[in-house]
Amino acid sequence: MITLQENIDIKEFTTFKVPSICKYFTEITTIDELQEAIDFSRKKKLPLMPLGGGSNILFVKPFNGLVVKINLKGIAETFKNDDYVYASAYAGENWDDFVQSCVSKNYGGLENLSLIPGNVGTSPLQNIGAYGVEIKDCFFSLKALHIESGKVETFTHESCNFGYRESYFKNEGKDKYIILEVTFLLTRRNHKLHMEYGAIQEELIKKNISNPTIQDVREVVMQIRKSKLPDPKVYGNAGSFFKNPVISNEKFELLQKDYPTIPHYQLENHTVKIPAGWLIEQVGWKGRNQKQAAVHNKQALVLINLGNATGNEVYDLSFAIINDVKDKFGIDLTREVNIIS
Ligand SMILES: Cc1cc2nc3c(=O)[nH]c(=O)nc-3n(C[C@H](O)[C@H](O)[C@H](O)COP(=O)(O)OP(=O)(O)OC[C@H]3O[C@@H](n4cnc5c(N)ncnc54)[C@H](O)[C@@H]3O)c2cc1C
DSSP: OOOOEEEEEOGGGSSSOOOOEEEEEEEESSHHHHHHHHHHHHHHTOOEEEESSSSSEEEOSOEEEEEEEEOOOOEEEEEOSSSEEEEEEETTSBHHHHHHHHHHTTOBSOGGGTTOOSBGGGTTTTTOEETTEEGGGTEEEEEEEETTTOOEEEEEHHHHTOBTTBOGGGTTTTTTEEEEEEEEEEESSSOOOOOOSHHHHHHHHHTTOSSOOHHHHHHHHHHHHHHHSOOTTTSEEEEEOBOOOEEEHHHHHHHHHHOTTOOOEEOSTTEEEOOHHHHHHHTTOTTOEETTEEEOSSOTTEEEEOSSOOHHHHHHHHHHHHHHHHHHHOOOOOBOSEEEO
16 A cells, blocks of 8 residues: 655655655555556546656656655565576666676676666666766566556567667656566676776786786776765765767768867767767856756766755756757757756
């Protein structure tokens, strides 16, 4: 039986820590409770919003609906053969606890994604990624509840349609499904380590590690993340606020004439990815604030709450940055964070 709370401030359930009133709030630990919550929102004719760790969401307005915190728990595994294991977790498991549990059993594949905040159930939504790895690299399948029919459906790698911080669930499937459980195919031996990212190599060299294990990679990734990213407990934030824009080769060549030092990564399909942090720095926003919302002084891709920011203040700051980048470079920045407006 679910317990409903009315008119609660969602602030403490999100890492941005901006205040916002939700009409109804509940936490569910079973599929039956989830169904009960869906029935309640249907009866009240109110929208339903699943919530995980609240680390990729910004409430700009009060939410006149039911927020359902997904607390489905459990981790399981099945060996495929001597080389691979299927590792599964329910949606409400904390992402990094799951990564830690896999690494401690010597299951390889997720170590570069150590310490990303949030829950397992949300990881496919934006195909979380860091340090050269995305979950799509070892994702196997997921189970999701179709809200309208109440049926549980299985999604394969292909049906999730993963892209850079994108998936089916952020596009056509948005607001239609609640992810219940995710399964990854991980290695049991002959791990494929991803150490292309310069800082990982530097740290391993500093530590005199020439034959790193997946445990070593996890340690190093955690160390780098702690030194580079603002801790939401100190300054509310949701990690990268914007996606790194992808532009055509032609557009890039024109820009490079004016900005010869512009950093970039050549992609397939004649496109180039530009670090959004660099663009934001170039338009002078790094370390600056607008009211109680600011651009972090070490990582310009992260917008922070200086203490008493409202959702609108953060949103307005993002809008000002988007305009300035567009004026100077003709590039459209898009927000990675889910905006509730
Ligand atoms: C300091 C910091 C660093 C970060 N670093 C990274 C990084 O390196 N790489 C990266 O990719 N991301 C990063 N993020 C962003 C964030 O951690 C991820 O996007 C994470 O997957 C969000 O999970 P969550 O459970 O907190 O999602 P929430 O914020 O709770 O929800 C996000 C969206 O998913 C929906 N949702 C929640 N649960 C479900 C469900 N079960 N089924 C369907 N929809 C659901 C919500 O309605 C919402 O729209 C970072 C965030 C912070 C604060």
